[in-house]
Amino acid sequence: MELLTIFLSSLIGLVSPIGIVSDRVAESTLRKQFVSVEALQVRIDNAPTYQLLQGRIDRLRLSGRGLVPRKDIRIDRLELETDPIALQGLRLKLAKPLQAGIRIILKEEDINRALRSPAIAAQLQTMVRRNERYSFLNPQISFLERDPLKLGRANRIRVQALLSEKGYPDQLAIVAEAEPKIIAGRTLQLQNLYVTANGQPAPAPVIQALTETIANRFDLRQLEKSGITARILQFSLQPAQLELSTFVQFRPPSKK
Template sequence: MFGGLSGLTTPPGSGTDFGERMLNTVASQSIRHLFTQSESVEVAVRCFPSSKLLQGSIDSFKMSGRGLIIRKDFWVEEMSFETDAVSIDFGSILGGKIRLKQSTQAVAQVTLTEDGINQAFQSELVQKRLQNLTMPELTNLSGGEPVSFREVQLQLLPDNQVKILAKTDLPNCDAVPVSMTATLDVERRRRILFQNSQFEPEAVDESLRAISEILTKAFAQVLNEMVDLDRFNLDGVMMRINRLETQGKKLIFSGYAQIDRFPGNG
């Protein structure tokens, strides 16, 4: 059971306590299990004096990760969180696990890239919410047949704006383009909304603009029902958003995480 703790060494002059290094190692291994893949995951535990660790008291716990993949398809450029004081079962560390005595909250930040967001639109989970849709607003266009949206491409713009292109097929017209701009916003700290959506006719052939505008409005409704963080919660970790911001080709979320347990620890 100590196999995962092998290789622990103290860098010369670091003064790092063995208990803290052991906790760092166990925590890093546990957190990596949250992700399908990770480029790097780093953990730092602050505990002063270090003897408090024997009573299970930690001043703060910080995690930072890069190149993370969640549920096989959702790419996260960077994720970090830092807790306040944490109470743990010290004995669980000796068994290569971490058990919290009580839930704790952490300040969190998540960075997504434009490419990562577009890859997410191709995931099975998202595709299911874009296909075979029956919408009253589209009955006249589709003849009552289900409608599916495909080839979604999102572009991040300044001031939390996005431009989105997509295509859909109708019974008598294939590959009808959808073109819109919208403002990203947060509802109840967990849902991402595409507010103030506007049809962008310049990207659509004039003969299809009337149809495309109706499809675009329907597509905006679909998007507003789709991105709910509760569908993407990590094992034992619930994320909430206080604010979001577009910065170049990146979308940055700031908020908090409620950590109920470490993955694989029950």
């Protein structure tokens, strides 16, 4: 979500009274937020000139493909559409919250590449109870079809990784399968979670602890202290990709 905050902040800059109102220049400016871009289109629905001079536009729409915000992190598709945007004064201060609908498609292969990146590996490490004795190696995710009659829709995920302990050569092959579900549009819950270590089922207390850790870690309410309200409107798994539609409201922190 840090990337989302930076991206939304750049949108505010496009609307400032001394900022950018041209589709082409806006597109060029947004491209600079990414390491690389395969395709990007920006459309600004202009309000009357006097409103533009006040830092207001009716709507901003964006469509992108193959967006790489950081090395080894790729977004296959990104679509964004805002409500009217309005600023007050010459500083980049919102007169009202910025609201947007966002649709994201992530490919399974891109998710696995990201899991191997140093940034994501560091975050995974914090999920091992911040214990430096243990490390996750070679994590991999797969989207599984339970029933071939479901016409290609996946409803389970499998996560595999090796767990190593500092000072010991042996490694545990961890395999976890679950049905992901979004609760109240804001929390990821892993239903029917099943975990094995070297082929042996994990104890029930371990399953419960892992379920609670995931739910707490992926709770969008944590963003509210940063001025972001987010809700997941759609969560869809296919055998090779994940699709996510969200509503986001962005409120920059007030300056005292």
